[in-house]
Amino acid sequence: MNKKGRFGEFGGQYVPETVMNAVAELEEAYNKYKDDADFQRELEELYRDYANRPSMLYYAEKMTKDLGGAKVYIKREDLNHTGSHKINNVLGQILLAKKMGKKRIIAETGAGQHGVATATVCALFGLECCVYMGEEDTKRQSLNVYRMELLGAKVVPVKSGTATLKDAINEAMRDWCTNIETTFYCIGSVMGPYPYPEMVRDFQKIIGKEIRRQLMEKEGKLPDCVVACVGGGSNAMGAFYDFVNEPTVKLVGAEAAGRGINTADTAATLSCGSVGIFHGMKSMFLQDEYGQIAPVYSISAGLDYPGIGPEHANLWKTGRAEYVPVTDEEAVCAFEYLSRIEGIIPAIESAHAVAAAIKLAAKMDKEQVLVINLSGRGDKDVYSIARYRGHNVENS
């Protein structure tokens, strides 16, 4: 068994032979630059001056009082440039692509947050950018499609399969196989073949490092619990990673349960899935008995994915992290709750983490601290939430 890039039994490099050389080149480049002082300095400057890092750690006093349990802090990744944590990873990968001499960047996107971040950084670096997006998602997130085009990217609607995130990844992989010599595939989450899960996590782990430092300044202690939403799992991996070896810190991932884990309309991979091999990795997937990947559903285009990153699968299997399902209805209630109580409109993805945190914080002691990683802002979701609630607002 190829033991490279494994997290326990999960991970690996299950991709067509055609892309193996590119994967090997990427691995070599990443290993060269990850400890390179100049590369890291350049990346830190971009994080600070372009992406607006460090993101704030905000004490949600009203929410804390209302819930009557743990002190709730919110890690404001929604305040980053482009409105989500996705920019952290994209800056890292595209800086790497530039060092590797690649001229063309491709990416997949679900909600559009990764696509927008990729289009943004390609504009900054003057690189050609092509974003694959499920046709269904281009309708749910039409504003983000226009945003990417405004930034100079080409957006390709993907009609195959369920026309959502997984199909966008399929199509990006097909493009990669075809244009392997010129093209860099900027994967948006901690998934795909090694080294992506590790590399994306490394570009996101700044979230957890900042949480540690900022909370130490404010409370003089580590958090008791860190909560994040999980689709592929990049914001959660970024928030968790610095605390994996701190046994007192409880790590909780919120999965999208859609209409419920007892229905077929769900995307809760760990609650309902089984081990499989897909999209370059051995991990947990929603699939039928013959290994056909299941059509999944969530109100959130960004969590609408039938798998999860291999490092999460291992954290789940070993019991180091806990993963809870959150339904559409719970997420929408949390979306409204955070908007009203703290004046922060979260992305519907991040609202899944808020919903899980509401339940957890209420049961914790007053001297304990819970941190919610608020991965993105909710402007993009206002129209679909209004529609979910039956309000008649114009999408213009």
Add this chain to the structure above:
Amino acid sequence: MNRIEKCFEELKAQNRKALITFITAGDPDMDTTEKTVLEMFDNGADIVELGVPFSDPIAEGVTIQKSSLRSLKNGTTLDKIFAAVDKIRSKTNKPLILMMYINTIFAYGTEKFFGVCKEKGIDGVIVPDMPYEERDEILPYAEKYGIININLVSPASKELIKTIAADSKGFLYCVSSNGVTGVRSEFSTNFDEFFGMIKVHASCPFCVGFGISSPEQAKRMSEYCDGVIVGSAVVRIMEEHGSAAPAEVGKFTKSLSAFKDTM
């Protein structure tokens, strides 16, 4: 001896090259699949690849993607394909290969899968999303049951070509040009260089596939190697003619096989 190895030995003795054809099993239905496989063998195919439809075939172009979808909509499963192979085996002793995605094998249970392959008379598997580097996922079980895992190389494999070619069995599947399956009007690969390197290192016969759709292309490409693989062009006939396709595929196979007689 495995039927694939025996096939290439016989062809070599006759100084002929191999024609390998592909259809997706269960497109449009399993009866048509059985008939089409036999038609292909009767009209000059030496080996047939049966595609096991997968929900997300990332290495396929649009033609095979659509045929996989048609097949899945008709309720095709691996067990139903094995049942069809059983019937085909009662009528022919030529090599049969399953072309399938790694998750289909894994979900079935890797050891159980290769056990059933042996029982039903499958001779090899091609797994396009399992690179040589991850072969240990299936190889111990494939070898235990005498099923050949067909390796793939592409022009982008570069230096890896040497290692893979030197460690192959049955035949080496050479991808004509980087990309997914499907018809190509032209190839950008430097074939002399690509096949030159393969020839020096190959431990078994090597065949070319991806994008070969006409008798002329098949003849031209056969000059570089030991055989030619035609997939999407056959699948397009299945798409056009449905259950009336076997006879049409037979005619097409015959026209493709012309190159075998001009050696």
